Amino acid sequence: MPVTTREKPNAPQPPTFDSIAEARLNRQQRLAAAFRLFSRFGFDEGVAGHITARDPENPNHFWVNPFGMHFGLIKVSDLILVNHEGEVILGDRPVNRAAFAIHSQIHAARPDVVAAAHAHSLYGKSWSSLGRLLDPLTQDACSFYQDHSVFEDYTGVVLDPLEGQRIAQTLGKNKALILQNHGLLTVGQTVDEAAWWFIAMERSCQAQLLAEAAGKPKLIQPESASVAHSQVGSTQMGWFSFQPLYDMIVRQEPDLLD
Numbered sequence: 001m002p003v004t005t006r007e008k009p010n011a012p013q014p015p016t017f018d019s020i021a022e023a024r025l026n027r028q029q030r031l032a033a034a035f036r037l038f039s040r041f042g043f044d045e046g047v048a049g050h051i052t053a054r055d056p057e058n059p060n061h062f063w064v065n066p067f068g069m070h071f072g073l074i075k076v077s078d079l080i081l082v083n084h085e086g087e088v089i090l091g092d093r094p095v096n097r098a099a100f101a102i103h104s105q106i107h108a109a110r111p112d113v114v115a116a117a118h119a120h121s122l123y124g125k126s127w128s129s130l131g132r133l134l135d136p137l138t139q140d141a142c143s144f145y146q147d148h149s150v151f152e153d154y155t156g157v158v159l160d161p162l163e164g165q166r167i168a169q170t171l172g173k174n175k176a177l178i179l180q181n182h183g184l185l186t187v188g189q190t191v192d193e194a195a196w197w198f199i200a201m202e203r204s205c206q207a208q209l210l211a212e213a214a215g216k217p218k219l220i221q222p223e224s225a226s227v228a229h230s231q232v233g234s235t236q237m238g239w240f241s242f243q244p245l246y247d248m249i250v251r252q253e254p255d256l257l258d
Helices: 020-040 097-109 122-128 161-171 191-214 222-232 235-252
Strands: 050-054 061-064 080-083 088-090 115-119 148-151 176-179 183-188
Touching: 020 050, 020 061, 020 115, 020 191, 020 235, 050 097, 050 191, 061 097, 080 097, 097 115, 097 161, 097 183, 115 191, 122 176, 122 183, 122 191, 148 161, 161 176, 161 183, 183 191, 183 235, 191 235
Parallel strands: 148 176
Antiparallel strands: 050 061, 050 115, 061 080, 080 088, 115 183, 176 183
């Protein structure tokens, strides 16, 4: 029996939920899994780094990792809920002030953003020191073609929400931001998407650093880069690309769901 276009067997979509509780649990599980994966990939750096997920019932609240807890230990029950005034609503551990200053402003400026990820990953912070956008060197890097920006004004640890506002303004409508001399930041309409874009962007930074160390890379032409962006850089593809990683980490570290 022929498959109709409407069925789209190769185009899975993010799930929908019958209740707020189900939607919240899904975001929490994805968030805990993202932290475990970030640890697995070496994105943890002391107490630096944070991923947030907007609460589905209270959009001015977000779930985030407790300050000072290793990514590789985080479980669903460890996540804390913070409001846009920086108050911990649920949980008994403090919030990273930089996480509040940055993420509260991104969530406020971008109602479409459910999740945002930031870490001091090795290749991301190395690339950030150049103050340049990524070039369309590979198919994967085309996910960010004309869809990321550079925040050039490093002034120290981001503790002031006003600087968070400037970061959000520089991000604009893009999916990613290079924080010069600092690291990477990515956003998405799901936790899955935001986490995947961070992983993909970190690897794209690594690939460009390696390519430029070896010689003069050949860029993908603009028209082809735009086509590739539409193919690999969509919201749906960001979500879908995370699913194999989620399945893997849950099977190997099922305690993250506790």
